[in-house]
Amino acid sequence: MMSPTESHSPHFEWQYLDLMRQIWTQGDERMDRTGVGTRAVFGTQLRFDLSQGRVPLLSTKRVFWKTATREFLWFLTGDTNIRALCAQGVEIWTDWPLDRYRRETGEDISRADFSARIVADAAFAAQWGDLGPVYGKQWVDWPVYEPAGQDGLFRRRAQGVNQVAGLVDSLRHNPGSRRHIVEGWNVAELDAMALPPCHKTYQFQVADNRLSCVLYQRSCDVVLGLPFNLWGAALFVHMLAQQCDLEPGELVWMGGDTHLYLNHADLIEAQLQRVPSGDPRLSIARRPESIFDYRIEDFVVEGYHPQGHLAAPVAV
Ligand SMILES: Nc1nc(=O)c2c([nH]1)NC[C@@H]1CN(c3ccc(C(=O)N[C@@H](CCC(=O)O)C(=O)O)cc3)CN21
Numbered sequence: 314m315m316s317p318t319e320s321h322s323p324h325f326e327w328q329y330l331d332l333m334r335q336i337w338t339q340g341d342e343r344m345d346r347t348g349v350g351t352r353a354v355f356g357t358q359l360r361f362d363l364s365q366g367r368v369p370l371l372s373t374k375r376v377f378w379k380t381a382t383r384e385f386l387w388f389l390t391g392d393t394n395i396r397a398l399c400a401q402g403v404e405i406w407t408d409w410p411l412d413r414y415r416r417e418t419g420e421d422i423s424r425a426d427f428s429a430r431i432v433a434d435a436a437f438a439a440q441w442g443d444l445g446p447v448y449g450k451q452w453v454d455w456p457v458y459e460p461a462g463q464d465g466l467f468r469r470r471a472q473g474v475n476q477v478a479g480l481v482d483s484l485r486h487n488p489g490s491r492r493h494i495v496e497g498w499n500v501a502e503l504d505a506m507a508l509p510p511c512h513k514t515y516q517f518q519v520a521d522n523r524l525s526c527v528l529y530q531r532s533c534d535v536v537l538g539l540p541f542n543l544w545g546a547a548l549f550v551h552m553l554a555q556q557c558d559l560e561p562g563e564l565v566w567m568g569g570d571t572h573l574y575l576n577h578a579d580l581i582e583a584q585l586q587r588v589p590s591g592d593p594r595l596s597i598a599r600r601p602e603s604i605f606d607y608r609i610e611d612f613v614v615e616g617y618h619p620q621g622h623l624a625a626p627v628a629v
């Protein structure tokens with residue numbers, strides 16, 4: 314039986330649509346780094362219940378959750394080269410290396426040809442496919458320097474800090490801690506990254522055996538980035554809860570510069586006409602050995618019946 318509050322609570326996705334509407338009607342219109350232009354609001358929050366397999370998967374357009382899952386699993390491997398993504402048909406990061414390749418060589422190669430070459434040619438991928446020390450690197454191998462000899466020199470330790478392994482350990486052994494954090498914003502390495510991290514800080518809390526997450530995202534493309542970022546954070550909570558024998562609690566998403574690109578206007582108008590429905594649930598088919606051993610086949614989503622996909626160009 315539903316509790317009185319449940320029966321009256323609006324569908325979780327209205328928060329997303331309300332945010333989109335608020336930015337579109339009241340956002341500050343400005344030029345941005347990409348030259349496309351945005352409307353933006355600063356300082357936003359969304360909250361989602363993750364209990365019983367619940368996931369903030371949007372129904373008002375099809376969200377490719379397997380693509381987002383493949384990206385998230387790639388972060389956990391520590392890899393920062395797009396080759397492993399391209400090999401799985403995931404092209405969401407291809408435009409940045411492609412842009413650099415075209416600029417530096419002057420060659421007018423198509424995205425499909427570039428991606429195929431990244432997959433076929435390991436040396437080419439090593440030279441052109443790396444994004445620099447982005448999410449995966451910082452999450453599982455945050456660099457550590459130690460003194461090397463007299464001259465005040467430092468050398469990089471072979472193995473950096475694995476924040477994700479540390480997180481699992483602290484959730485298991487010190488659940489009451491207020492320091493369960495995975496941080497992507499390595500100030501000293503920002504210049505070497507293709508893009509500085511957007512979903513930069515994940516903080517977790519255990520209360521009453523329930524695992525919750527606050528994600529702070531400094532910059533948010535509400536149309537293309539946010540559906541993936543909400544999915545990724547929810548996935549992370551479900552995986553961590555399974556590994557640490559906790560129940561998934563709540564996802565609290567916080568945005569800094571939260572924006573809509575002006576060239577997404579048609580899609581935004583269309584999506585704002587749509588009404589959310591359904592109650593998708595995630596289950597994990599087996600319990601892998603560790604947080605690093607999940608595979609794409611482990612994830613099963615039931616009850617996802619989205620409306621049609623709305624394609625949008627990505628601002629590079
Ligand atoms: N402007 C911008 N927005 C982003 O969301 C974004 C960036 N840049 N740069 C880095 C990453 C790359 N991310 C991306 C990039 C592209 C899609 C995208 O095109 N999504 C489509 C198709 C997905 C597919 O082909 O499977 C979508 O409709 O979701 C999503 C996230 C998120 N990030």
Ligand SMILES: O=c1ccn([C@H]2C[C@H](O)[C@@H](COP(=O)(O)O)O2)c(=O)[nH]1
Nearest residue numbers: 346509511512532533534538539542
């Ligand atoms: O996971 C992601 C990654 C990127 N974005 C968006 C947010 C911005 O539109 C761009 C990044 O540009 P900056 O000038 O570095 O802010 O990518 C996202 O929403 N989610």
